[in-house]
Amino acid sequence: EDQVTQSPEALRLQEGESSSLNCSYTVSGLRGLFWYRQDPGKGPEFLFTLYSAGEEKEKERLKATLTKKESFLHITAPKPEDSATYLCAVRGSTSYGKLTFGQGTILTVHP
């Protein structure tokens, strides 16, 4: 059974204070690791897909990296508008397109 664990559960940062979110996973044949951002009252918004260990993706202040056991979402010089819940999900080789989600990290960036 695919499993995803995210840490920390909640993270409070000052504007400009860089940090990282962790996503640890176990999966049978990783086909993709997905990062989403979810704002209150909205559905998850797709950010990145990572397919293999060593891969990195960047978008504005966000950078996602992947190893064989975990992924990190690095946030550089965050702004208050980066405040959201960040969700990690995996798709395994036997998942038939399904995603298994972690519990998410609630990020709050104070001005």
Add this chain to the structure above:
Amino acid sequence: SAVISQKPSRDICQRGTSLTIQCQVDSQVTMMFWYRQQPGQSLTLIATANQGSEATYESGFVIDKFPISRPNLTFSTLTVSNMSPEDSSIYLCSVAGEGNQPQHFGDGTRLSIL
């Protein structure tokens, strides 16, 4: 990416009643999914909606409680039957294209049962 519309966006229902949630996509998609997100929790997959055949349900979810239809490649419905307060949750529709594409989500239906 596809534009996904869910109706209703929220509802308050009496226990014992049923509610049907609609998911409309602006383009044809291969795969459609229904998730539940309970307050403060992450997403739990209810079922995969298969076009032209019965939905595939995850462990803990049954067709009698959550019947799903998918009459074509752009539309699906999820019915929450015989509702109880434990069914109060956000119900989300997602879609994905061919191959190893990411899923994209609607904004959900916020359901409260009194």
